[in-house]
Amino acid sequence: MQGSTIDPPETTLDEVVPSSTELHEEIHTDLRVWGLLTFLISESLMFGGFFASYLVLRGESAAWPPEGTEVELLLPTLNTIVLVSSSFVIHLGDTAIKKDDVHGLRRWYIVTALMGAVFLAGQVYEYLTLGYGLTTNIFSNCFYLMTGFHGLHVFIGLLLILGVLWRSRRSGHYSISKHVGVEMAEIYWHFVDIIWIVLFTLLYILTIF
Amino acid sequence: MTQVEDFRDVTVTDGSHNSPPKAWKWYDYFTFNIDHKVIGIQYLVTAFVFYLIGGLMAVAIRVELTTPDSDLLDPNLYNAFMTNHGTIMIFLWIVPSAIGGFGNYLIPLMVGARDMAFPRLNAIAFWLNPPAGALLLLSFLFGGSQSGWTAYPPLSLVTANTAQTLWILAIVLVGTSSILGSVNFVITILKLKVPSLRWEQLPLFCWAILATSVLALLSTPVLAAGLVLLLFDINFGTSFFKPEAGGNVVLYQHLFWFYSHPAVYLMILPIFGIMSEVIPVHARKPIFGYKAIAYSSLTICVVGLFVWVHHMFTSGTPPWMRMFFTISTLIVAVPTGVKIFGWVATLWGGKIRFTSAMLFAIGLLSMFVVGGLDGITLGTAPFDLHVHDTYYVVGHFHYVLFGGSVFGIYSGIYHWFPKITGRMTNETLGRIHFALTFVGTHLTFLPMHHLGLQGMPRRVAMYDPQFTTINQLCTVGAFVLAASVIPFTINMIWSWLNGAKAGDNPWNALTLEWTTSSPPLIENWEVLPVVTHGPYDYGMNPQNAGVNNDQTIPVT
Amino acid sequence: MKQVPASLLTLLAGVMITLISFWVSQHHGLLPEQASAQAPLVDRFFNVMVTIATALFLIVQGAIVWFIIQFRQRAGDETDGVPIEGNFSLEILWTAIPAMIVIGLGIYSVDVYEQMGGLAPTHKHGLIAHQTAALVAAGDTAEPTIEPSPQYGIGAPAAESARAADLVVNVTGLQYAWLFNYPDSNVTTGELHVPLGKAVQLNLSAQDVIHSFWVPQFRLKQDALPGQATVLRFVATKIGTFPVVCAELCGGYHGSMRTQLIVHSPEDYDAWLAENQIAQSSDLQQKIAVTAEQSDAEMLAAYARAIDINAETLTQLHPNSL
Numbered sequence A: 001m002q003g004s005t006i007d008p009p010e011t012t013l014d015e016v017v018p019s020s021t022e023l024h025e026e027i028h029t030d031l032r033v034w035g036l037l038t039f040l041i042s043e044s045l046m047f048g049g050f051f052a053s054y055l056v057l058r059g060e061s062a063a064w065p066p067e068g069t070e071v072e073l074l075l076p077t078l079n080t081i082v083l084v085s086s087s088f089v090i091h092l093g094d095t096a097i098k099k100d101d102v103h104g105l106r107r108w109y110i111v112t113a114l115m116g117a118v119f120l121a122g123q124v125y126e127y128l129t130l131g132y133g134l135t136t137n138i139f140s141n142c143f144y145l146m147t148g149f150h151g152l153h154v155f156i157g158l159l160l161i162l163g164v165l166w167r168s169r170r171s172g173h174y175s176i177s178k179h180v181g182v183e184m185a186e187i188y189w190h191f192v193d194i195i196w197i198v199l200f201t202l203l204y205i206l207t208i209f
Numbered sequence B: 001m002t003q004v005e006d007f008r009d010v011t012v013t014d015g016s017h018n019s020p021p022k023a024w025k026w027y028d029y030f031t032f033n034i035d036h037k038v039i040g041i042q043y044l045v046t047a048f049v050f051y052l053i054g055g056l057m058a059v060a061i062r063v064e065l066t067t068p069d070s071d072l073l074d075p076n077l078y079n080a081f082m083t084n085h086g087t088i089m090i091f092l093w094i095v096p097s098a099i100g101g102f103g104n105y106l107i108p109l110m111v112g113a114r115d116m117a118f119p120r121l122n123a124i125a126f127w128l129n130p131p132a133g134a135l136l137l138l139s140f141l142f143g144g145s146q147s148g149w150t151a152y153p154p155l156s157l158v159t160a161n162t163a164q165t166l167w168i169l170a171i172v173l174v175g176t177s178s179i180l181g182s183v184n185f186v187i188t189i190l191k192l193k194v195p196s197l198r199w200e201q202l203p204l205f206c207w208a209i210l211a212t213s214v215l216a217l218l219s220t221p222v223l224a225a226g227l228v229l230l231l232f233d234i235n236f237g238t239s240f241f242k243p244e245a246g247g248n249v250v251l252y253q254h255l256f257w258f259y260s261h262p263a264v265y266l267m268i269l270p271i272f273g274i275m276s277e278v279i280p281v282h283a284r285k286p287i288f289g290y291k292a293i294a295y296s297s298l299t300i301c302v303v304g305l306f307v308w309v310h311h312m313f314t315s316g317t318p319p320w321m322r323m324f325f326t327i328s329t330l331i332v333a334v335p336t337g338v339k340i341f342g343w344v345a346t347l348w349g350g351k352i353r354f355t356s357a358m359l360f361a362i363g364l365l366s367m368f369v370v371g372g373l374d375g376i377t378l379g380t381a382p383f384d385l386h387v388h389d390t391y392y393v394v395g396h397f398h399y400v401l402f403g404g405s406v407f408g409i410y411s412g413i414y415h416w417f418p419k420i421t422g423r424m425t426n427e428t429l430g431r432i433h434f435a436l437t438f439v440g441t442h443l444t445f446l447p448m449h450h451l452g453l454q455g456m457p458r459r460v461a462m463y464d465p466q467f468t469t470i471n472q473l474c475t476v477g478a479f480v481l482a483a484s485v486i487p488f489t490i491n492m493i494w495s496w497l498n499g500a501k502a503g504d505n506p507w508n509a510l511t512l513e514w515t516t517s518s519p520p521l522i523e524n525w526e527v528l529p530v531v532t533h534g535p536y537d538y539g540m541n542p543q544n545a546g547v548n549n550d551q552t553i554p555v556t
Numbered sequence C: 001m002k003q004v005p006a007s008l009l010t011l012l013a014g015v016m017i018t019l020i021s022f023w024v025s026q027h028h029g030l031l032p033e034q035a036s037a038q039a040p041l042v043d044r045f046f047n048v049m050v051t052i053a054t055a056l057f058l059i060v061q062g063a064i065v066w067f068i069i070q071f072r073q074r075a076g077d078e079t080d081g082v083p084i085e086g087n088f089s090l091e092i093l094w095t096a097i098p099a100m101i102v103i104g105l106g107i108y109s110v111d112v113y114e115q116m117g118g119l120a121p122t123h124k125h126g127l128i129a130h131q132t133a134a135l136v137a138a139g140d141t142a143e144p145t146i147e148p149s150p151q152y153g154i155g156a157p158a159a160e161s162a163r164a165a166d167l168v169v170n171v172t173g174l175q176y177a178w179l180f181n182y183p184d185s186n187v188t189t190g191e192l193h194v195p196l197g198k199a200v201q202l203n204l205s206a207q208d209v210i211h212s213f214w215v216p217q218f219r220l221k222q223d224a225l226p227g228q229a230t231v232l233r234f235v236a237t238k239i240g241t242f243p244v245v246c247a248e249l250c251g252g253y254h255g256s257m258r259t260q261l262i263v264h265s266p267e268d269y270d271a272w273l274a275e276n277q278i279a280q281s282s283d284l285q286q287k288i289a290v291t292a293e294q295s296d297a298e299m300l301a302a303y304a305r306a307i308d309i310n311a312e313t314l315t316q317l318h319p320n321s322l
């Protein structure tokens, strides 16, 4: 669908015809993943901008977080464990489809989706119970903005996973040789996970010290 | 199909991947079309419309500045015009036309691909632009954003909040467009190149677009981050940039310039690419120092990421930063010089054809050097303390942006117009256009340097009466520039409808886009070309001189 | 036969370019008069850059003009040019020479910056833009509370900025006026008065948005930032009246945010100071009430009360704003 085939010009005609469909498939398989990776490098720099801002603001204030603003630790740690392990779970799904095991794929993707949902629910719960809001102080500004932005990404990742699950109902949609969508959802999920680890370090662990 | 026949005249009968129609109808250009050539034209035309709008604002600015008092425009409206002039020119004229327009039209043709890697994404990227422009224009209903194209807080937090919010949304849209476009370029160039095109035969325009895209990918998201913070400060009560609540105003400047300095290279690198294509063709010479020019694009891309503080020498940055960024800024002169000297040397020993495209290219060469040398003086902290935020800076950036980017875009348009439309432009009108633009640019922007050195700050609607005469000179120049678009517009419309038929390769150029028909087929080629010679092999094969670019003939 | 003229011509061209460049750099007349100790440093530096830039300009433009005339397509000639793809030594040459020039300029600009006092040691910066940071042409350690630590010491600090300032003025930028407070004598004015030949230190701050303090004849500029103190230090070298210009966009009337800097002889300065000390000890409240009736000053009244200034000052502030 994306673009069109490349006719390998050096090959003779009789070779081109039979192989062209395969070639088509293969090239585009690669490209979408490449495109996603390129995009994610770019996207990570947006978080980079947030992180840098956070560190600057933190470096300038006497107390971080300010008096009276307590950072919850237990729930976020549990949440972190959930999210980080979900990265392994989703990989199991990917491994499954590489063995042509659509059921395995579905099973593990459902588990991942649940874990993602648990994470988001935990986040919302945390927001509701924290006792300070977006505008309370400069720390809470950063806190809500960064976790919120990350949460949005988790949500998008969740939608991607649900999309994969939806499509996987049709038999033959994903197979050993055809599972770019699965891979892309996985890559995106790992990305969200890595960002979270940095975020967790900055917002939670660093505030202990 | 393997016959040495000129396939271009052969009607396509096999429906393998030519399921789309044979040729686009006029209304296809107004739809969500995924053909890279349609998208390229959409970018160019939309951007030009925005150029006229931004230019109209510039004319308003200049008219206001004919007298020292603020008499024509209310000062706030003046600021709104100034802000939107800068914003529109940068984000909706230069960036979309140079990268989006030429990049989309040419990259697949130059690398021998049938389309971009992700055509649908490509179309989405384009369609983010018109709404962005609409938001900017809409913002005038709310007073217009008034804090300059740099939107420094706290000013941007306290003036015309709704308009400023719309401005932010507009920039986020074009930023997204730029990121999506760049992903597409990177993948297309790296992955869709026809195998017979070796890396060292890749046209320099492709190298330039590659460098540009990498730069855009690395810097744009940081601007997005800064603008999101600004958006929250304006609308949701946060205080990232509000010092009274622990925020920091200079932080925004770092986030902004981390993008916006590279942004100036986003606006010039593709132009450098155009130069490297136009000059060899019309000078009938191989480009001088292919490798040096290709690498210098990449060097500019890397060094360009580490010079942003030169916009902030007076902003309360510590001395070590001022010194570090002085030196990194000056270093940019080296790779840029390599290019300039390479092009000048390309002229040596050529058989220079003074086509409109070449006139603009030579004009660029001459003008950009002035702006670049200005830039070097600005890059040194001790001197920049004097001229920062004055008309000296305004003079600098119009020389590089108008004398550089706009000249380059004109040059590119004249050069590829025959390919895009299948018709030649009118040379007489082209020359008039060039003469007016050349004179107008110097007249408008050269005197500005003097203004700045003498003490006129920028972004003012009222100024010290001692500067009146020079300002009036600039205003006259602005009218000459405004007049210059008239022959150009007439030329474009008339030639598109009635110009002489161009044929496939009117310039006898050697890059791949000239191997297909003009305008190219919907999927660019019947059979993908096999590259048999380098992109700039002019004069290499004496008996071939003047003969058509024939690399599609598969040799057996 | 052919060799000699070519090299002679090159030599001649080189000499001409050098001469013209030097001439231009001394006679461009682009800069306003010099009125601070820093100004001659900046100007000399600028003139060096003008020399280099003129030379480069002439070389590049000269080459362009020469080539396009010499190598224009002659009528009827449809052939291509000579296929030269590059020349390694030439390319090295034009990479190396600009590299040397810019490195030289870089070193020179650090040197000038240091002479201007910009590199004088200042106390530690944790992070970029730390609240105390930012010394411009006058990096200063005069304030007794500041611990000097030669963190940025590229060379020793200029002798003159190492000693304490003779006069400290607190400068506040607000939309659209400058307020100058002399803490030692408790005088507040809308114009800056300074004595000739004395080291003056301005402590800049801003009330509302960013402003930028610029005196073109001093070649000095420093932003006044909300929430971040900045410093500017200079020695005035010419008696006279000079414009103080706000250089950073600060709103609609940014263009009218101007006032004056008056450099007095030391005696005149003392007289001015004495006069103002007396004037300002009279009843403030009453005068502010009077001012409130003047529409010009209305906008500023709120600020005036906040910063504790008197009526003279208010009327001096921008008659033409609003």
Ligand code: HEA
Pocket: B150, B264, B265, B267, B268, B310, B311, B329, B330, B332, B333, B334, B336, B337, B338, B340, B368, B369, B371, B372, B373, B374, B375, B376, B378, B379, B380, B384, B387, B388, B389, B393, B396, B397, B400, B401, B404, B405, C056, C060, C097, C098, C099, C101, C102
């Ligand atoms: C197309 C856009 C473009 C380009 C290409 C450039 C190119 C350069 N710019 Fe410019 N610049 C802008 C657009 C651009 N700029 C804009 C829009 C602003 C204002 C933003 C705002 O505040 O609104 C700005 C502002 C700006 C500033 C901030 C001024 C201030 O606000 O105080 C500085 C300071 O360092 C600067 C420096 C440079 C330098 C060193 C280059 C170099 O890349 C130039 C290199 C080129 C040459 C040097 C000429 C050719 C080389 C030779 C002939 C070789 C020999 C040369 C030497 C040995 C010196 N620019």
Ligand code: HEA
Pocket: B051, B052, B053, B054, B055, B056, B058, B059, B061, B062, B082, B083, B085, B086, B087, B089, B090, B093, B094, B147, B148, B149, B150, B394, B398, B401, B402, B405, B406, B444, B458, B459, B460, B461, B474, B478, B481, B482, B483, B485
């Ligand atoms: C590529 C970018 C670009 C281009 C091409 C231009 C083009 C022009 N610019 Fe601009 N300019 C900027 C980028 C650009 N500018 C930026 C970034 C700023 C900084 C903004 C800021 O400080 O935030 C700036 C600021 C700026 C200022 C300083 C304002 C201030 O500081 O107060 C001035 C003042 O003279 C000016 C003038 C002009 C003029 C006369 C032109 C001329 O070349 C324009 C010529 C006019 C036309 C080509 C229009 C002609 C068309 C018609 C007359 C018909 C129109 C018809 C229809 C709409 C149907 N510009």
Ligand code: CUA
Pocket: C173, C174, C175, C176, C177, C210, C211, C212, C246, C247, C248, C249, C250, C251, C254, C255, C257
């Ligand atoms: Cu204050 Cu501009």
Ligand SMILES: [Cu+2]
Pocket: B260, B261, B264, B307, B308, B310, B311
């Ligand atoms: Cu820059």
